Amino acid sequence: MWSRLLRVPVVNRTSYWRSLFTMRLKTNEFQSLFTEGLNGLAELFAKQQYELRIAGGAVRDLLSGKRPEDVDFATTATPEEMKLMFQNAGLRMINNKGEKHGTITVRLFNENFEVTTLRVDVQTDGRHAEVEFTTDWQKDAERRDLTINSMFLGLDGTLYDYFKGYEDLQNHKVRFVGSAEQRIQEDYLRILRYFRFYGRVSLKPDDHESETLAAIREHGRGLAAISGERIWMELKKIVVGNHAAHLLELIYDLDLARYIGLPPDGDVDEMKRVWQNAKDLSPKAMTILAALFHSTEEVEKMDIRLKVSREEKTLALFLIRHRRELCRDQEGADGLKPFTDYIIDTRELDSQSKVCELLKYQGEEKLLSELHRWSIPHFPISGHDLRKMGIASGKEIGVALQKLRDVWKKSRYQMDKDELLSHVKL
Known part of the structure; x- marks a missing residue:
């Protein structure tokens, strides 16, 4: 070229x-x-x-x-x-x-x-x-x-x-025009823009000029006055770029996290592990950032500062709640079963996409590939089917449907309508 x-x-x-x-x-x-x-x-x-x-x-x-x-x-x-x-x-x-x-x-x-x-x-x-x-x-x-x-x-x-x-x-160098200190004081968001472009341009994770990092450390508190929307726009791009784990760790080393909505004592080691797991799986920015949070309360504080989208916030809450408890079945032959069971049980429209991000978080590349090929099975029974059998009460129909869902689940979602209806006790 x-x-x-x-x-x-x-x-x-x-x-x-x-x-x-x-x-x-x-x-x-x-x-x-x-x-x-x-x-x-x-x-x-x-x-x-x-x-x-x-x-x-x-x-x-x-x-x-x-x-x-x-x-x-x-x-x-x-x-x-x-x-x-x-x-x-x-x-x-x-x-x-x-x-x-x-x-x-x-x-x-x-x-x-x-x-x-x-x-x-x-x-x-x-x-x-x-x-x-x-x-x-x-x-x-x-x-x-x-x-x-x-x-x-x-x-x-x-x-x-x-x-x-x-x-x-x-x-592959990223430098401020003239004085880094002067450029930063003109617009403190330039600190995050520096990190974003570093991830796009630099070949090495740690090739910064000491004067640049000193200027960022000295004036980082200025980020507190920048709107959350502007900060989130830059932060998202940093997290999905190259060297993201290094740059997020640097944000903590330079004492910037508290000014940009991240938890002051974020779990940097967990973030680095998750980034290593997920970096080649096209994770969403919040999938990586969620590793920094210890609790859902920290997500709420982050949302107040950054005003993230509802989808981004619910993903962070989902990952924090399920990153340990929802994992591959180590004993069964089908390691994907706990995840597909969750998707079917919750019946939420975005549950499959959230589980995909959880698998990226956990570094489960094989299961992620399987889940991409999997389609949510259709539960073949409706309340109308039960009414035709003589069950009239709405409460009884609800109870019967749940029992049939449990039977269907045990069959690995293989039973058809007639097989399931044979389990209805009148």
Whole structure:
């Protein structure tokens, strides 16, 4: 892939912070972005002599040989200039919530394009920033979190890299732009973003710069002021990424857990064991995190802080309640039986998916594969069948149905309707 990158150094200043490295990207992934919509957008900006470049994560993905799922754009045009340009072209603009931060979303040829004016932060409080618009690409790059996220890509394939992001990406390094301490104090969520991208980029589980970890430890308490929703969004991505066990252990070593909804004395050893069991089985984030909790009360506290979904919360509660008691039948030939019995007995719609996560938690890869192939059998008796036999009372019908379910269960769910009805005593 690197052979398709033409290095074109254009500026060679002695100061690191005022240096620009460029090269030309020519890959299939990059070329595939040029739909009818993007070509129309590019033509419109060029006609008005506004610069337009791909920004942030999409550049990182393209340089890694991946086609980005989302592509954000940056421009020298102000929001007002963009609105006027789009209005004159008869284009529809949508979602104006980002306008005060410089973002305009426009629709061309059934595609939405999010374009943001170059910005500088004039004031930050660790959660939000007041911004000022600029036409200086480097100043916009300076305000971004990590070097690998601070690059721009021109629509002709030219890469604009002010802070050695491309070099860091090649070397699998994750570094803050400039001072880690300053970047963190601008937005404390960047601590978790650092961990998330470390899991995506770094080849080694413990290859951090000591200065970065010192800055995180010093300012970790700032995470207490970040909303639970924003924290949970990052934490989920950390847990399902590479090096998750190491990064969660690091979160405890740096005394961050108490600020982000995790139990202060979480069972790190159990988490590391579960992660080792489940890492190749595509576990849900909560499956790994549940290992840290000692009790359901800790899950309730976590939910208050992070506001996780109902599905995520019930999964954590399920795993904590059943991780020890619901396990393979060590004596019987069918090790899956306790799990299938549970699914049938509970009759809950999501019980099978929760049991799958429990098997991942326990590292039961073979049983998990069996459960994926298993279908919930249909109980062949209904209350109508019992009424036809002369049982009229609703209470009696309920009792009889439960007794028949027990008989059906002992038969390993093999008995048909006639066999089961033969057990009804009138």
